[in-house]
Amino acid sequence: MKATQAVPMEYGRQVDLSSCADEPIHIPGSIQPHGALLFFGTDGILAGWSANAAAMLGIAPRLGVPYAALGLPQPAIDAIADGIEFHDDDDAAPSVAALSIGGRDFDCVVHGAYGRIVAEFETRDVPADEVSHFAIRAHGSIDRLRRQKTIDGLLAAAVQQVREFTGFDRVMAYRFRPDDSGDVVAESRREDLVPYLGQRYPAGDIPPQARRLYTLNILRMIVDIGYDAVPLLGEPGAAPLDMSFALLRSVSPVHIEYLKNMGVCASMSVSIVINGR
Numbered sequence: 001m002k003a004t005q006a007v008p009m010e011y012g013r014q015v016d017l018s019s020c021a022d023e024p025i026h027i028p029g030s031i032q033p034h035g036a037l038l039f040f041g042t043d044g045i046l047a048g049w050s051a052n053a054a055a056m057l058g059i060a061p062r063l064g065v066p067y068a069a070l071g072l073p074q075p076a077i078d079a080i081a082d083g084i085e086f087h088d089d090d091d092a093a094p095s096v097a098a099l100s101i102g103g104r105d106f107d108c109v110v111h112g113a114y115g116r117i118v119a120e121f122e123t124r125d126v127p128a129d130e131v132s133h134f135a136i137r138a139h140g141s142i143d144r145l146r147r148q149k150t151i152d153g154l155l156a157a158a159v160q161q162v163r164e165f166t167g168f169d170r171v172m173a174y175r176f177r178p179d180d181s182g183d184v185v186a187e188s189r190r191e192d193l194v195p196y197l198g199q200r201y202p203a204g205d206i207p208p209q210a211r212r213l214y215t216l217n218i219l220r221m222i223v224d225i226g227y228d229a230v231p232l233l234g235e236p237g238a239a240p241l242d243m244s245f246a247l248l249r250s251v252s253p254v255h256i257e258y259l260k261n262m263g264v265c266a267s268m269s270v271s272i273v274i275n276g277r
Contacts, residue, residue, distance in 0.1 A: 006048060
């Protein structure tokens, strides 16, 4: 790759309720600011990065630089190497590494998709031993969920367990109908919140491309809906970075407005995918 100057990768466009069903939410051209992102070709050569990567990761990214020459911590280098090695294996799980840069803790998550290797560095505010304790508690919860005899009982137990773990004010289970409308079928909430249990929502609330991403990437986090998106930088004229599997992917401004209207400040979605749906 020739060493050209990186430019903002602006792929988003203005959307409203009439056009949100056509919005290319998998290529937003930006990330949420609680982490940084680097992406490479399958040859390991740097093809782009988030605008905050230099400051957050303490590196000087340049187009055309091999991943091993960026000055990243060794765990990140090893994770990227694994991502490159197994990028064409559809069954390969993302490579994950815990590391520290400049006194800040990060979880580095690397995946390969659509001819790119994506390395995300998500800041972590809790120590590793607390994460391990969380995993032990989660394992115990899985055993309790397995003992449920019905789907309704399983979902009711699941929303309660997830709320206890995460501290969210409200956790719901949402079930799609054949026409893509959906119902809130289980809920655990703070007592002063208006209940959503039993509410039905039209198919247009979650457009087709959003449902597609739910089946591809089962976890999505919005840490703070008031965030300022961080643009991606890359080679002029390069194809947009497909972020279908990215953790830090910036989300639709229409969805942000939807959440604001509901009084939501942060959200997490976990997909239960059955037969590809």
